[in-house]
Amino acid sequence: MNIIEIITKKKNKEELKYEELKFVIDNYLNGNIKDYQMSSLLMAIVLNGMTEEETINLTDIMINSGDLIDLSSIDGVVVDKHSTGGVGDKTTLILAPLVASAGVRIAKMSGRGLGHTGGTIDKLESIKGFRVNLSNDEFIKQVNEVGCAVISQTQNIVPADKKLYALRDVTGTTESIPLIASSIMSKKIASGADAIVIDVKVGNGALMKDKESATSLANLMIKIGKYYNKKVVCVLTNMEEPLGHYIGNGLEVKEAMDVLNGEGPKDLKEIILTLGSIMVSLSKNISIDEAKQILIENIRTKKALNKFYEFIEAQGGDINNIDIEKNIISIKSSKDGFIKRIDTFKLGEIARKLGAGRLNKDDEILYGVGLVVNKKVGEFLFENEELLKVYGNTNNIEISEITECFEIVSDKQEKPKLIIDIIM
Numbered sequence: 178m179n180i181i182e183i184i185t186k187k188k189n190k191e192e193l194k195y196e197e198l199k200f201v202i203d204n205y206l207n208g209n210i211k212d213y214q215m216s217s218l219l220m221a222i223v224l225n226g227m228t229e230e231e232t233i234n235l236t237d238i239m240i241n242s243g244d245l246i247d248l249s250s251i252d253g254v255v256v257d258k259h260s261t262g263g264v265g266d267k268t269t270l271i272l273a274p275l276v277a278s279a280g281v282r283i284a285k286m287s288g289r290g291l292g293h294t295g296g297t298i299d300k301l302e303s304i305k306g307f308r309v310n311l312s313n314d315e316f317i318k319q320v321n322e323v324g325c326a327v328i329s330q331t332q333n334i335v336p337a338d339k340k341l342y343a344l345r346d347v348t349g350t351t352e353s354i355p356l357i358a359s360s361i362m363s364k365k366i367a368s369g370a371d372a373i374v375i376d377v378k379v380g381n382g383a384l385m386k387d388k389e390s391a392t393s394l395a396n397l398m399i400k401i402g403k404y405y406n407k408k409v410v411c412v413l414t415n416m417e418e419p420l421g422h423y424i425g426n427g428l429e430v431k432e433a434m435d436v437l438n439g440e441g442p443k444d445l446k447e448i449i450l451t452l453g454s455i456m457v458s459l460s461k462n463i464s465i466d467e468a469k470q471i472l473i474e475n476i477r478t479k480k481a482l483n484k485f486y487e488f489i490e491a492q493g494g495d496i497n498n499i500d501i502e503k504n505i506i507s508i509k510s511s512k513d514g515f516i517k518r519i520d521t522f523k524l525g526e527i528a529r530k531l532g533a534g535r536l537n538k539d540d541e542i543l544y545g546v547g548l549v550v551n552k553k554v555g556e557f558l559f560e561n562e563e564l565l566k567v568y569g570n571t572n573n574i575e576i577s578e579i580t581e582c583f584e585i586v587s588d589k590q591e592k593p594k595l596i597i598d599i600i601m
């Protein structure tokens with residue numbers, strides 16, 4: 178067996194066997210297979226796909242490429258959540274304490290942002306002192322005592338995904354359903370939760386651009402979950418516009434706190450209650466409606482907000498010290514009209530250019546910078562009315578680059594549906 182034969186097989190649309198996939202992953206990890214050979218195989222997979230069996234086999238090999246987290250010392254059914262990535266997606270910051278306030282244990286490993294999408298760990302690090310690296314004992318102890326903990330993905334969990342994802346990101350091989358499914362599910366299974374809720378983003382700011390491909394991805398991840406005896410629920414949500422109004426690390430922490438305080442934008446609240454009530458219902462074996470009522474009540478009574486404070490403090494964060502940039506620039510609309518389309522991918526790229534994200538893996542982030550989008554699709558605004566605020570300096574960005582992200586038209590526009598489908 179050698180890598181050239183394996184690449185050729187995939188090029189000829191043949192199915193790869195378990196031993197062949199294992200040979201590839203083992204030898205890529207130990208450096209015998211080079212990046213250029215792996216890139217070639219990845220591109221053949223992007224173009225020719227993988228069968229369900231190949232995808233499950235690849236997932237299994239990736240899971241076993243590193244350590245498995247044992248959460249058996251955590252009481253009750255542990256539920257995890259994942260998002261396929263979007264712009265302004267601060268749901269984990271809200272869901273972890275909210276769901277924990279309903280008595281569900283959340284032991285969550287999250288990632289950093291890369292490209293145009295943000296990452297939960299960078300957002301949490303905008304809170305001064307917040308520790309994203311806890312020892313395994315500290316992690317388990319905090320989940321048992323506080324109800325939730327969010328830490329950074331350690332080196333040893335699915336190292337194969339770490340290496341492959343970084344390569345996919347720079348070789349145009351990210352947008353492949355079997356590769357995304359095995360990447361997400363290997364990390365979720367290795368992280369040890371009993372049930373998993375996945376927010377599959379759909380639209381111009383997401384990896385899945387249409388409902389059809391998002392549905393295929395969801396069905397594949399549910400099948401992989403079944404193979405490992407894990408309940409997986411996928412919620413398809415709209416990413417044709419940013420989620421909420423705030424984009425950028427410290428800014429998103431602020432908006433998350435607004436929601437936990439009973440305020441915040443309608444779309445963010447709707448997605449939180451949808452994902453959160455499924456998580457609580459899976460863990461407590463109660464109906465989704467019942468779970469939703471508990472969450473609404475916990476927001477009203479500030480139980481969820483207090484849980485957030487407890488969670489941040491337990492990980493060393495100072496909630497009165499969130500990095501938010503002082504330099505603010507107001508961008509106005511050049512005409513009257515209704516917003517028809519927001520180029521969400523480009524807005525994410527602009528936030529990244531401001532310093533909210535990285536171009537290269539090791540770049541330093543500016544935690545305080547970002548954008549606050551005042552108006553969303555379907556809303557009307559007058560000429561010279563504020564369209565958005567830029568937090569930071571626009572030295573390397575043309576203002577027209579920002580305004581061009583918004584298509585404004587004279588006829589009334591429908592507000593897009595946020596929850597597109599729930600698949601279980």
Ligand code: URA
Binds near residue numbers: 261262351356357361
């Ligand atoms: N999120 C992941 O973890 N992996 C992918 O491939 C895509 C989104």
